[in-house]
Amino acid sequence: MDETLLRFRDEIKLNNYSVELGADDERIVEAVRDWIDDGIAHHHAGGGEEGGRNGLAIELFSGSRPTDIKGPGRRRPTATFEDIEFYAGKNVTTLVIGGDSVVRVDLERGTARGFVSSAHLDSPWVISHRIFYLPLLELLRRRGAFYVHAGCVCRGDRCILICGGSGQGKSTLTYTLVRAGFSYLSDDAVFAQIRDEHLTIFSFPEKIKLDVKSRSHFPEFDPYRNEQEKVEIPLTETKIKNVAVSGKPYALVFTEIVDQARSELVPISQSEALLRLIRQSITMTNQEGIEKHLDVLTRLCAESRNFSLRFGKDIDNLPTLVRDTIFGEG
């Protein structure tokens, strides 16, 4: 780290990884810190110590742009996502966010150095979810932890990953199951990692996010009724009693809202599950990373029971449906 400029620091622990964040502006560190849930982070800090932690570092500058943080030049992007361009090389991936924030990710060294444009400095969501998080996903992928866009709950150490596009009931199902006694891992993103030849799922310690429709099902979120769209809610204001940091994959559930009274859990094939996971989880950056990501997702589908949830209007019935159909307790 550049000791003279990066005066603001934080460290985020993720299972057996630690991420050191340094910035020259307090707003950058605050944006990331506000996104992290202290209650969940506390569980990460105490776990996953076996074999030491993989150290990663992200350094973000906003005042003056260091000379080594170069744009991609005249190259064509390898991939684009919303207003983000990815330029992938074998060991370096460059991200251009919103046209003028740039992060150079050194996959080999496990470090990322970036420049936050003045236009983004007062946008905490862009800083946390784009300028900080997307480089982190690239670093973690090179270090063997692969992003899966899914909520996750646990029963013992058996995880149910809950996948689905925006507005398809992913967070609602996650939270419904947690209220019914399942442990909470995440409502939006987990990482799949092979450790000691076993596939393991672990979470990222972010606050739970619920949109207006999801919140309307649960009375404890009445204080947020005047808020629009998605709200990040700290653990302490939820009914989450048990938090898990990691577990073993047991089932994948792909949610889809349907206009019918009763919900149905329908088994789907491994290939169907894999296609849906690819759509939700793989960023098309460097080929080596994509191949490894695909291997892990393939194994995840092979080791899980795969279902499509036709999500009806009977939310109260969902925990029983899951217990009966997935865990065979009916």
Add this chain to the structure above:
Amino acid sequence: MLKINDKVVFREVEDKIVLINLESGFYYSLNEIGCFIFKRILKNKNPCEILEEIKHSYDVSEERADQDLGEFLDTLTRENIVVQYN
């Protein structure tokens, strides 16, 4: 001759093959007959050899097999999943 584009990654899952074209970002799954053909392209078989193997393995007329194989190879070529080489 045809070969699979170097920028295509694929995995066999149960009885299907799932493909990602890294250039376009598109992904696909192949059904049973699609897998049958894809695996033969991987083995450097030419379209005539593949057609013979389809006729030998499936209860289908030569005309129908020829038409379906042609359409499938056209699709793979159009999607840049297979490329021509000499």
